[in-house]
Amino acid sequence: MRKLNFSNLVFGVLVLTGAPVGFAVAHEDHQMKCDETSMNAxxxxxxxxxxxxxxxxxxxxxxxxxxxMAKKDMKACATHMHNAMEATEK
Structure with a gap:
């Protein structure tokens, strides 16, 4: 129950601060969406x-x-974004 409350708190803070919620979730799941918003983040x-x-x-x-992304190869784009994300966590 405590984990659920903490998750709700984090989600609420992200929403209230205007943080890109989709990006936070993508970070947590280690799945990147190849779009301009995720790229900018x-x-x-x-x-x-x-x-x-x-x-x-x-x-x-x-x-x-x-x-x-420019070549419209979204699978490769997502793979490279995932690799970049992994590098940011080192």
């Missing part, structure tokens, strides 16, 4: 990272995700 996360190997890796993965 990932770019913002990466920009806030300290310089280093993880940030470089994430930036390269997002560049590849951008290229795949």
């Amino acid at each position: 990932m770019h913002a996360d990466i920009q806030s990272m300290n310089d280093g190997e993880a940030k470089t890796t994430a930036m390269k993965e997002m560049q590849m995700a951008d290229e795949m």
